[in-house]
Amino acid sequence: MKTPQPTSGGTRLQRVLGLPSLVLFGLAYMVPLTVFTTYGIVTELTEGHLPGAYVVTLIAMLFTAYGYGRMVQAHPYAGSAYTYAQQSFGPHVGFMTGWALMLDYVFLPMINYLVIGIYLHEAFPAVPTWVFILAAIILVTGLNVLGIRMVSRMNFILIAVQAIFLAVFLVLALRTAAGQPVPSLTAPFFDGETDFSKIFAGAAILCLSFLGFDAVSTLSEETHDPRRRVPLAIMVATLAGGVIYIVVSYVGHLAFPQWQSFSNVDSASLDVMQHVGGGLLTAFFTAAYIAGAFASAMASQASVSRILYAMGRDGVLPKGFFGYLHPRFRNPSRATLAVGVLSLVALVISLELASTMISFGALVAFSFVNLSVIKHYVWDEGRRTAADLFRYGLLPAIGFLLCLWLWTSLSGMTFVVGLSWVGVGFIYLVALTRMFTQRPPELRLGEIDLEDEAASVPVAGS
Numbered sequence: 001m002k003t004p005q006p007t008s009g010g011t012r013l014q015r016v017l018g019l020p021s022l023v024l025f026g027l028a029y030m031v032p033l034t035v036f037t038t039y040g041i042v043t044e045l046t047e048g049h050l051p052g053a054y055v056v057t058l059i060a061m062l063f064t065a066y067g068y069g070r071m072v073q074a075h076p077y078a079g080s081a082y083t084y085a086q087q088s089f090g091p092h093v094g095f096m097t098g099w100a101l102m103l104d105y106v107f108l109p110m111i112n113y114l115v116i117g118i119y120l121h122e123a124f125p126a127v128p129t130w131v132f133i134l135a136a137i138i139l140v141t142g143l144n145v146l147g148i149r150m151v152s153r154m155n156f157i158l159i160a161v162q163a164i165f166l167a168v169f170l171v172l173a174l175r176t177a178a179g180q181p182v183p184s185l186t187a188p189f190f191d192g193e194t195d196f197s198k199i200f201a202g203a204a205i206l207c208l209s210f211l212g213f214d215a216v217s218t219l220s221e222e223t224h225d226p227r228r229r230v231p232l233a234i235m236v237a238t239l240a241g242g243v244i245y246i247v248v249s250y251v252g253h254l255a256f257p258q259w260q261s262f263s264n265v266d267s268a269s270l271d272v273m274q275h276v277g278g279g280l281l282t283a284f285f286t287a288a289y290i291a292g293a294f295a296s297a298m299a300s301q302a303s304v305s306r307i308l309y310a311m312g313r314d315g316v317l318p319k320g321f322f323g324y325l326h327p328r329f330r331n332p333s334r335a336t337l338a339v340g341v342l343s344l345v346a347l348v349i350s351l352e353l354a355s356t357m358i359s360f361g362a363l364v365a366f367s368f369v370n371l372s373v374i375k376h377y378v379w380d381e382g383r384r385t386a387a388d389l390f391r392y393g394l395l396p397a398i399g400f401l402l403c404l405w406l407w408t409s410l411s412g413m414t415f416v417v418g419l420s421w422v423g424v425g426f427i428y429l430v431a432l433t434r435m436f437t438q439r440p441p442e443l444r445l446g447e448i449d450l451e452d453e454a455a456s457v458p459v460a461g462s
Contacts (some may be wrong), residue, residue, distance in 0.1 A: 002028075003459070017219055017223045017224070018223075018224060018229065019042070019232065019233055019236075020324035020351050021263070021434065022216050022219065022229060022230065022233035022237075022241070023233050023236050023237050024159055024210075025215070025216060025219065025232070025235075025299055026212040026213050026214060026215060026237030026238075026397065027106070027159055027232060027237055027240060027241060027295055028098050028158065028159055028212070028214045028295040028296060028298070028299045029108075029211060029215045029216075029299035029300055029303065030209060030211065030212030030213070030241045030296070031162070031187070031209075031210030031212075031236065031293065031295065031296040032159070032162045032163070032241065032244050032248075032292065032293040033162050033165070033166070033285075033288060033292040034208075034209045034245075034292070034296070035054075035209065035244070035249055036246045036269035036272075036289065037111075037115070037208075037209075037269075038205055038206065038208070038209075038355075039249070039252070039268050039269045039272070039348045039381045039416045040259075040262050040264070040265035040266060040267070040268025040269065040271075041204055041205065041265050041266065041268075042050075042202040042206060042251075043262075043265075043268065044067075044259065044262070044268075045198055045201055045202045045205070046195075046198050046199055046201075046202040046244045046261075046457060047194075047195065047198060047258045048187065048188065048253065048257065049124065049179045049188060049189065049190065049191075049192075049194060049198075049199055049202070050188065050202065050249045050253065051160075051188055051189055051246050051249045051250040051253060052188065052189040052194070052199055053199050053200075053203045053206055054203075054206055054209075054242065054246045054249055055189065055200035055201040055246060056199060056200060056203040056237075056325045057204075057206040057207060057209070057210065057242070057406075058210075058239075058242030058245070058367060059242075059402070060278075060399070060402035060405075060406060061207070061210040061213065061238050061242065061402060062204070062235070062238055062239065062242070062397050063370070063395060063396070063399030063402060064214075064366045064369065064370060064399045064400065064402075064403060065213045065214075065235050065238040066235065066395055067366075067370040067373045067395075067396045067399050068080075068213065068214055068217050068231070068369055069231030069232075069234050069235060069370070069375045070138050070231070070376075070377065070391075070392065070396070071083075071084040071111065071217075071369060071372055071376070072217050072220060072226065072230045072234070072372060073231060073429050074087075074229045074376055074377075075087055076220040076221075076223075076227050076230065078083050079199050079216055080101065080215075080217045080303075080307060080365075081093075081097050081098070081101050081115070081214065081365040081366075081368060081369050082094055082097055082098030082101055082310060082311065083306060083310065083371040083373075084097075084368070084369050084376075085097035085294070085368045085371075085372055086314075087372075087376070088371070088372035088374060088375040088376050088380070089368075089371075089372070091440040092429065092433070092436075092438055092439075092440060093368070093430075093442075095316055095425070095429050095440050096422070096425055096426065096429065097182075097368045098311055098314055098363070099315070099335030099367055099421070099422065099428075099429075100333040100360075100364040100365055100418075100422060100425070101293075101307065101361060101365040102304070102361065103302055103358055103360055103361025103362075103363040103364075103418065104208075104211055104357075104358040104359075104362040105215075105300065105304035105356045105360070106304055106309055106339070106342060107354045107355075107357045107358050107360055107361075108208075108211060108296065108300040109300045109301045109304070109339065109343050109346075109353060110298035110299050110343055110345060110346040110349060110354050111138075111351060111358070112293040112294070112296045112300065113133045113136050113137055113293075113297060113343060114133065114345040114346050114349070114354065114373055115289070115290070115293045115351070116133065116136045116293050116294065116297070117129040117130065117131075117132040117133035117136070117292055117346075118351075119289060119290050119293075120132040120189070120290065122286070123286060127162060129287060131331075132346050133346050133347055134344075134347070135227050136294065136297065137340055137343050137346070140294070140297045140298050140301055140340070141336060141340030141343075143298055144298060144301050144302050144305065144331075144336045145331070145336050145337065145406070145457065146171075146443060154242070157290065157293035158291045158294060159295065161288050161291045161292075162288050162291065162292045162295075164286055164288075165249060165285065165288035166244070168277075168281070168319070169248070169251075169252075169276065169281065170247070170248070170251055170272075170278045171256040172253060172255075172277045172281060173251045173254070173272075173276045174251060176255040176275065176276050177251070177254040179256045180255075182254055182257070183257060185254070187253075187257070188249070188250050188254065188257075188336050189250075189255035194315050197409075200405065200406065200409045201409045201410075201411075203358060203409070204359060204406040204407070204409040205355075205410075206245075206364070207243070207359055207361055207362050207363060207366075208355060208362065208407060209243070209361055210238060210241060211300075211358070212237055212241060212299070213234045213235075213237045213238040213241070213271050213301065213367070214234075214362075214366070214369075215299060215303040216233050216234050216237060217230060217232060218236065218447065219302075219306070220223070220302075221258075221306075244341050247444060248391070249357075252272050252276075253273070255273045255276050255444075256271065256275045256276065261410045266351075269285070269351070270282060270285075271336070273285045276357030277430055283457065301336065301339050301340070301343070302336075305331075305332050305335040305336040305338075306332060306335070308322045308332065308335040308339070309322060309323060309325075309332035309335045310449050312324070312332075312335065312343050314440075315440075316432070316440055317400055321334050321335075321338070322334065322335050322338070322423065353417070356411075356414045356417050357417055357418065357421065358407075359375035359410055359414055360407075360410065360414050360415070360417065361418065361421070363406055363407040364407070364418075364422075365401050365411075366399075366403045367400055367403045367404060367407065370396040370397070370399040370400035370403065371396070373392055373395065373396035374392065374393055374396050376392075377393075378392050378393050386438075431449075
């Protein structure tokens, strides 16, 4: 593969990230404590088999993470699924994939802002929820404008807080489980009455928990040796996150198997905390969960700003605004600010609706990434030996089928909301191409380098 050369002139994204930072970025985006976000909802849906649903989701996500890794090797640039579908299937499909990808990238920060507002309001009821949401949006946006180095450093601290909590929770939960009768050690995964259709329905919802691995691919232009490190970081983050989710949910089910007695499925994790460690653990959980949500908000906002930057650099979105790199911080500062403004929707949107939109968009994007691997390597490059067909044909095909299966397991409301979003994107594409009489602008894969034209770079705020 020919190494692309920087285009003439300009500020380029800094290559400052290594493997540990990439993995931490992915885990921060995924939020290890996100297992408790849908804990009650999926436990009730699967009738007490949340860990089993996580196993199904992890298997599907590992195949898809493999597909992302292969495409990062082919196109190590900012843009993620948008880049891969655009290069494999053309600009029209690329645009629609990018549009679907916006569902999970744009609405994940909103979920985190909502969680921050809800939990802080519970702790300080005198302060309205919207005040906490607005303060979080302003703080996260400001940190992202300062640059990816700041995000990486903050993520390390916040991941450490979550790790400490999880260690304490696992110890207390195991002690609780050992002191009470446990019906069956395998019951959280399956039993004689397991309804596997419900397991897959729960697994489809849990895809939201794994969004961090694809976010890693958006940092390719800021990573040393991205063709080697980004694919490895994607697999490590996916596997590590999945193992954490399975272990935590399994131990939680052993310690508190009475899922039918949840006081409120939306906050079922608080019932588990109270049973396992009382008020002190519940308070620790609230603090750690808010810290995790803050880390995820920073990581997700950084990622979506780079997706918007790639689309702006392509000309699909207004180039002067979204394709702009700050001359000092050398990051897409205007796109970052745009994400902050869009996140204000968190002041009025529901947590359920935001989650619904994420699930639909994520599975559409994952499906096209798997198809892109087949198209790029098997069809375009003609790699058709037995080994190549296994690596670039069979494995991504399995990933695609698993994503399709999970996608069809989503609720009817998910399709109403998701297809409405896709319809809006299609109308915009028709307008952009003037009824398909023009091609959308091609994604420019070379890095932008404007340092030789620094005088012509707009000053931030001008």
